[in-house]
Amino acid sequence: MTSQAVKQRAAKAAVSTPTDREIRVERIFDAPRERLWRAFTDPALLAQWWGRGNRLVVERYELEKGGHWRFVEHADDGVHGFEGRFREVTPPERLAMTFEWDGMPGYVAIETTVLEDLGDGRTRLVATTLFHTTEERDGMLGAMGEGLDQSYAALDRLLAGGA
Template sequence: MMTQTEMTKPANKVKASTPSEREVRTERIFNAPRERVWKAFTDPKLLAQWWGRGNKLVIERMELVRGGHWRFVEHAPEGVHGFEGRYREVTPPERIVQSFEWDGMPGYVCIETMTLEDLGDGRTRVVSTTLFHTKEERDGMLNSGMTEGLEQGYAVLDRLLETMA
């Protein structure tokens, strides 16, 4: 049974926008302190529980330092999907800049900048801006279901953050 607070608490959803011809910006508020959200994004054991939208995720590499390599492989019902990149900047607990590439489209690399903003009330705003080489690459990513997949992963992250409390 839902409590009165749960019934009146608005659902957090991903807000997506295109601030420029080559960028996608997503924003989402989490009902958890910034340090807890940072840990869920940077601890491989926690990340593996939500990043793959609840599917099995194998973290092959996660060298969370400037120049470090990361590689994640999601085992989804529709197949296996590999993702990888290099960390350009890691500033705990507020910012990660990394390259991002999907095995399904080798050579199409984008740059993601994620910031975690402490809202001061136990909540955290996560903003990600992804820069693509061309407008066509940006539009292709948007049309691939990027926002829906992100929302699925963030819904799993919400549940994980609650158990970490």
């Protein structure tokens, strides 16, 4: 697959705001649900795509209800830490967790990711993030577009390699 084809596929993520405090991302991946689940839950695989393809250190990853996760992304513009706690882990279909960026401590969102098996080797991802305020949601909307596309392009490359 060419990098252009990966970029085009990554750009197909549909981003919407179903409520004044939510962001919803929907995208279909050309991979079975179990493979996508592994890419979302295996720290070695997460490190290859989650941070927009930048070097990502998985400092902690306790994949269980109440478990703590922490990632540190090393990007051209600096080092960015992210962390949270798992609220739900239902393999291979659903993850819910809190999400907090070190750059804005105290602003905690709740992310829920659902993986739907489409029955033809593809999987629909629906990720919903709930914020405390509309302003927090809008701030994330302004910052996430390019990073989302870059992370999903890195995920496409990983999945094409047989993750």
